[in-house]
Amino acid sequence: MGAIVEDSLDSLLAGDLSDFTQKRAAILEPAYKSYLISTDFRQDSPLPSSIYLLPSSEVVVLISRCPETEAATDLYITKLSDTFAENFIGYCPEEKCVVFKGERGLIDDFIDFIESVAGEKEVTVVMKAPEQIRIPLGGLEQGLEYEEFVARVEILECALWIGNSPSEQEEGGIRFTRVATDPKLPEPVTSDRMPTPEYASGASSPLSDAPPSPLIHTPSSPLSEPPSDIDEISLNNWDVLDASSSSSSEGVETPPSRREWE
Known part of the structure; x- marks a missing residue:
């Protein structure tokens, strides 16, 4: 089972995730070493995801929890009609949570979007990192830095609950869906897949990946088979929230959530 973490979004962004980070690095660092010595690269640069x-x-959405503590012990997110699908978001009415499953390089914008949708509501997060990497369809080009590599090959699963009560969480899911499908936001979300390691304030991002250690030995590569393509409704650009959408939640301020990166 992959590494898993559960906390409020505020605590996750500001807290110490050293154990989660170390477990991820145990998968990612050997894979990057294998990539560096590989000779099988694509010749062109892929389009952004x-x-x-x-x-x-x-x-x-399937969530396993410890009977004694109720802490999340496993998370499984998938598309019903295509279990290999990735790079998607959605709302699960049964669990009353918003979900993300996709490349590491896409999740920061997703979290920014959730912060804008949530406003002042507390957001609870369960996030799971994979047991192995996956190579994107078409392969990787040569010359990727470690963080660029991670942004492309690590598929994260994330479930978020907006608010504390079931009614708040359901309202949060409805607002998420309304804003995400707003026709006034016509541009699809894309990413250059390059996560930036630090916030402008100087605090480290909880998902930023330290450069690989030169002391780590290189086992056999944990590369996995590429998934199938996805053909679904494109999400509208979440960098710009229309004023009419934010004003629909009376008394809730929707501050700009786009972080400044160094």
Whole structure:
């Protein structure tokens, strides 16, 4: 089972995730070493990845919890009609949570979007990193830095609950869907897949990846087979939230959530 973390979004962004980071690095660093000595590269540069919005009927979320503590011990997110699908978001009405499953390089914009949708509501997060990497369809080009490599090959699963009560969480899911499908936001979300390691304030991003250690030995590569393509509804650009959407939640301020990166 991959590494898993559960906390409020604020605590996750500001807290110490050293154990989660170390478990991820144990998978990612050997894979990057294998990539560096590989000779099988694609010759062209791929287009940026995109995030797609799934209808709720296609979103499947399974969460395992410890009977004693209720802490999350496993998370499984998939598309009902295509278990190999990735780079999607959606809302699960059964669990009353918003979900993300996709490349590491796409999740920061997704979290920014959730912060804008949530406003002042507390957001609880369960995030799971994979047991192995996956090579994107078409392969990788030569010369990627470690963080660029991680942004492309690590598929994260993330479930978020907006608010504390079931009614708040359901309202949060409805608002998420309304804003994500707003026709006034016509541009699809894409990413150059390059996560930036630090916030402008100087605090480290909880998902930033330290450069690989030169002391780590290189085992056999954990590369996995590429998944199938996705053909779904494109999510609208979440960098700009229309004023009419934010004003629909009375008394809730929706501050700009786009972080400044160094």
